[in-house]
Amino acid sequence: MRFFSSLLLSLPFAIAQATAWSKTCIVPASGNGTDDSPAIRQAFQECGVNGRVVFSENTTYDVQSVLQLHNLSNVQVDLRGTLVYSTNVRYWIQHGSHYYFQNISIAMEFSGTDIIIDGHDTGVIDGQGQVWYDLALGIGGLFGRPIPFCLRNVTNAVARNFKILQSGKWNFVMVESRNILVDNIYLSSTSDDYQANPGNLGNTDGWDTINSDNITITNSYANTGDDCVSFKPGSTNMYVKNLTCVNTAGIAIGSLGQYEGVFDPVENITVEDVTLIGSRNGAYIKTYMGKRTYYPPQGGGNGTGSVKNVLFKNFHIENITAAPVLIQQCSAWAGWDVPSCSEYPATGFIFDNITWANFTGWMNEAVGTTTVSLVCSPYSECSNIQVDDITVVPATGTGTASRICTNVNGFNASCGVSNSTSVEARMSADGVLT
Structure with a gap:
């Protein structure tokens, strides 16, 4: 279920x-x-x-x-x-x-x-x-x-x-x-x-x-240049409804895993009825890579965490410049000598019971046609993911929307249903990912 x-809120506010x-x-x-x-x-x-x-x-x-x-x-x-x-x-x-x-x-x-x-x-x-x-x-x-x-x-x-x-x-x-x-x-x-x-x-x-x-958080407006709402570590039981976000980076969970060796939980999040105009992202989850590079706040990485029980629903998007449905586990400080995420993938994250539903609108045609990009690290567990009724289209209306899924349990590379298995099932006896 x-x-x-x-x-x-029935919020216990006699104070109101x-x-x-x-x-x-x-x-x-x-x-x-x-x-x-x-x-x-x-x-x-x-x-x-x-x-x-x-x-x-x-x-x-x-x-x-x-x-x-x-x-x-x-x-x-x-x-x-x-x-x-x-x-x-x-x-x-x-x-x-x-x-x-x-x-x-x-x-x-x-x-x-x-x-x-x-x-x-x-x-x-x-x-x-x-x-x-x-x-x-x-x-x-x-x-x-x-x-x-x-x-x-x-x-x-x-x-x-x-x-x-x-x-x-x-x-x-x-x-x-x-x-x-x-x-x-x-x-x-x-x-x-x-x-x-x-x-x-x-x-x-x-x-x-x-x-x-x-x-x-309800009935509000933001034109802020970065995340409209960001659920950072330790955010639980959050409800957001009826927001308009202009020139923001969208609705974010994270970044998580910035502090080496620290576990960052985020659970029970519902965000619905959101309009994003000129946004860089839509509704997305971001974590740091699996190696600390420099120190917070400018650097970090190699922490762990979990994101469970999340619903992003009824988003209308205009002129978005990246995939509106997004998981990316490659955050790092953009300084010199930063290793690649393929060399140090994020490790130990759990993403479970997450849904994006009813996303409409159009993308900035200059950024391509990818509307869903769920790129999980091979050392994270991404399961019970649902992507329903995503009808965001290229600005011209002539391109074909594409989807990318990597290491998402139950999805193939184009986010179709598959029989892919969990991280544990893909590990050989000696602990090597197969």
Whole structure:
């Protein structure tokens, strides 16, 4: 029996109901270009428990220092105004809130329980990211690039009705959190120099989840230059519905296996009703190769992991530049002296019970006609894979869509049904793959 998560929250949010707050703090703004972060911290200190914090509409708040808004409980944040981050590169590199995975740096993070953050359709977080796009050209993992919004170690939260613009790195990340509803969020990270240097938007993901459980993302939009949503290691019970992603890298699981010797699980993922326009990929799974090359965040590899119980359903695609249905196990840092994936294939991954269903639309004709590319390492287990109703066509409508399957149990090389066997069955007694 096939199982897929389908959470669309009954989310245990009595907190989303009207609540009689014991105290309300309206955050003052200096209005003269000085740092408003001390006033923001003070408001959360006074009203972060059983209270309400208000950023006033039509008001700009200058954020020039890191905001670690911790130990919150039963709080509503009315983010009606605009938070603008400074472009002080030296400060953010030295002082951002650190998290070990890919050595990320966070500019504003919330932690605690029972939190509502509501922008009321007027709230904006402006990361002023152009300085980072120019500085990090070709170095997506450049240390210190500030992530403007993070839910970190949060249980029970709603984030809705606001915009994040020009993020310095990833836009909206959830770390070690559970029971989160994200709804009606608008993300946009665009570079002035994108046409000449498209690489300078590297690592401007839309939503990222790390070591988190039971998260729903609905009714949202992203134009971010990299993954629209990325389910990173430890992401379980995720539900995504009704997204529009423009100029992104698609919906990603991974990359997994970046940290040598570490096992990365991702389980119970459902993503449906997604429109991808000008995307590099569709819905895809990516892992590192079987040899570590350099170190994270810029390098890595030779980890393991599993991806189980995944459904990608009802995708409409326009002008995609790679196969919309994709498994690739060949990620590596693009530095010098990187070995080939055939020499060091990914080892020890398990992909089980994964379905791509009802993909429509058209590809950019310059990239060929391959609509399905499921390339599993010979030392991974790829089983219970289904690919149904994939009708994405070449842009001209005249080409014939092709499919490539490698080492996928039950599929032949063109993804037709076969009697292929598992990795274990293809191993000889001395452990050599046959």
